[in-house]
Amino acid sequence: MANTIVFNDVASKLMVLANGINNSGVSMPIKVTSDGTVQVNVTNSATVIVGGYFQTYTTWDFTATSSEGVAGTVNIGQLKDYSYFVYSNINETATLTIELTAEPGVPNGTYTEDLKSQKVLVDNGQGILESNLYGAYSRVRYEIPSTITSALFSIEFVGRS
Numbered sequence: 001m002a003n004t005i006v007f008n009d010v011a012s013k014l015m016v017l018a019n020g021i022n023n024s025g026v027s028m029p030i031k032v033t034s035d036g037t038v039q040v041n042v043t044n045s046a047t048v049i050v051g052g053y054f055q056t057y058t059t060w061d062f063t064a065t066s067s068e069g070v071a072g073t074v075n076i077g078q079l080k081d082y083s084y085f086v087y088s089n090i091n092e093t094a095t096l097t098i099e100l101t102a103e104p105g106v107p108n109g110t111y112t113e114d115l116k117s118q119k120v121l122v123d124n125g126q127g128i129l130e131s132n133l134y135g136a137y138s139r140v141r142y143e144i145p146s147t148i149t150s151a152l153f154s155i156e157f158v159g160r161s
Contacts, residue, residue: 058157067146070099072155073107073139082159084129084140086121090151094121095143100135107137 019027056079062071076082088094098117103109119127129140144151 064151068143079159085156087126087154098131104136
C-alpha cells in the first residue's frame, strides 16, 4: 500500500517546491499567486511537462518581402496535436497553409500542403491553422498580393504530446 503521508499528516497541507531553468541555465523558483495560479513568462519558446503531457510553445515575428514563402518550421514528430496562431498586419488578403514533410531529421525536405488547414486572412486578420495530418516537420506557407512590398506576420505554435 502506498504511503499517502509524505511529510505532513494532512494532505491539504502538502506543498511542492518547483523550479525552472532560466536562459543562463540557473535554477529559479517558479512564481505562484496567492490563489495558486502559476506565473510563467515566455520570451520566444517554452517547453512544459505536466502530468505526463509535454507541451511546447514557440513564437516568430517575421516580415514577408516576397509574394510567397514559408516560416515557422517545427519538428512535430513527437506531437499528437499542434496548431499555429497567425496574425497579419496588412490591409490586404493573405492566404496561409500548413505544409508537412515525412522526412525525419530533414527540416528542409520536400513538403506537401495540407489544403484543409488553409485560412484566408483579410485586413489585419488573424486565424488558427490546424492540421489532423502528421509528419516529421511542419511549417506555414504564406501568399500575399504581389503589390505588397512587405508584410509583418506573427506566428505562435503550440504542440502537445
